[in-house]
Amino acid sequence: MAGQLAYRKWPFTLLEASDKVGVAWRNHYDRLHLHTVKEHSALPFLPFPADYPTYVSRAELVTYLEQYAHHFGIQPRFNQVVTSIERTRYGGTQPGRWTVQTTTDTFIADQLVVATGYNRVPNEPQLPGLSTFKGDVIHSRTYRNGDPFRGKQVLVVGMGNTGAELALDLYEHGAEATISVRGPISIVRRDVLGKPTQPTAIFLNKFPNWFYDLVAGISQQLTVGDLSAYGLGxxxxxxxxxxxxxxxxxxxxxxxxxxIKAGNIAVAPGIRQINEHLVTFTDGSQRPFDAIVLATGYRPALYELLEPELAARVLNERGYPTALWYDQPGLSGLYFLGFSTPLTGILRSLNINSGLIADHLTRQSTVPHVL
Incomplete structure (x- = not known):
């Protein structure tokens, strides 16, 4: 978003909760690479370096983000942890500007882009008996690699993209990994016959949903198949x-x-009860574990930032914004970026949507004061 505005020479203030650019990517697990190809994953107006691989690594992305900020002269206000967002009023009920309160300062803006993303706060469910477990319990946010778990029995709770990759990393580091899966999992191959699948998804996205679903379903049957026999449904x-x-x-x-098919990574159903060293699953089976990794994802936690009345107007039942922006009275000048997860690639979506927001934003104001 900052790149879009800087490119348009539109003044703005960028608030960052940490003390560095790209801090989330700096702290992800070591083996992480983008799951989308670099041609569709760069930020606006600056491609990845030509010598970067097709799937950019975590460290390479951090370097790119630093170079991006330098290229566009982006200077974030660091250590600004936002605590509340509300609409100010010019006396009576006349809508005014946006007030953003941080732990140290108050910022006022005519236009506000909330770009905290869908994975701002770790989701750490209170599993039955988890507090009694005697082994190590960590959220995937603090996982770096499988070295500390070598030779140990490790339960990975959840099989999203992170859980699947951490289980693979644990296996490759000599741990005995089990993934707890509550229901059927939709799996697609990153590459088919040595070719990335993302460009195909982008092409199919041009067609009606029913056609996309038909082709995607057939492709999934041919490349993944029915995984019911492996506990994945x-x-x-x-x-x-x-x-x-x-x-x-x-x-x-x-x-x-x-x-999983080779029997090197085990799959278990949902968790019924956790004891000191033993986990009981919903099918009645029990297994001992030395450690539990919560790959249970994140949540946007926008209810914690937006005033209640505002949150009720713009968030859906899952806590996600319902639109990129709102033209209704009392909501004009408010934008949301980074809360969608399309099959065609999240970074590609960020690129497109940030451009749409920047175009709308610059058309709406003649005296810009953007936060």
Missing amino acids: KPKYPPSRLIREFGRIPVIDLGTLDQ
């Missing part, structure tokens, strides 16, 4: 419909599935 709907209607992102497989 068979989703009722194709990947695109799961995203559109239920917000469920498919797992982009990087090799976990082959290790």
